Amino acid sequence: MSNIEELRLFRKENIEWLQTWFEDAEVKRRLEGMMPIDEWFNFADGNENYRVWAALEDGKPVGVVMVEVEEDLTGNIALVVDPFLRGEGYGKALIKRTMALPEMSRINKWFAGIEEDNERCLACFRSVGYSLEHEQPDEDGYYSLIYFPES
Secondary structure: OOOOOEEEEOOHHHHHHHHHHOOOHHHHHHHHHHOOHHHHHHHHHOOOOEEEEEEEEOOEEEEEEEEEEOOOOEEEEEEEEOHHHOOOOHHHHHHHHHHOOHHHOOOOEEEEEEEOOOHHHHHHHHHOOOEEOOOOOOOOOEEEEEEOOOO
C-alpha cells in the first residue's frame, strides 16, 4: 500500500529519474506531450500558475503531480506514478495529498482530462470523489472529470 511521506517541489535534477519512467510504453503514450522533458520543465518552472511536485516514499520517487491554476481558480491536475507501482494506491494518495496542500486551498473546482481508454486513471480519480462532467468523452476521446471541494 502506498505511503507518500513527502511531497516536494519538482526540481531540475528530478528530470533524470522522470525520464526513465517514459521508457514505459503506457507513460510515453499518455504523456508524450511532456516530451522533451527538459523543455516541459523549463515551461513549468517559469509559469507562476503551474506547479509540479515529486512524491517520495523512503526517499525514492513514486509519483509526480502537476497542477495548473486558471484565472477562475480551477485546478487542472495530472499525475504520473512510477510504472512499477501501478495499482498500489499511489495515484489516489497523490491526488488526495495534492488537493490538501495549503497552497491549493484557493481552488474552487478541480478538473482532470482523462483518455476514455485509461480505465485505471478514470477509476482512480472517481475513487476520490471526482465525477464525470459529461457522460460521453469529447471529440478527442477525453472524459472531463470534476471535483468541487467542500467550503
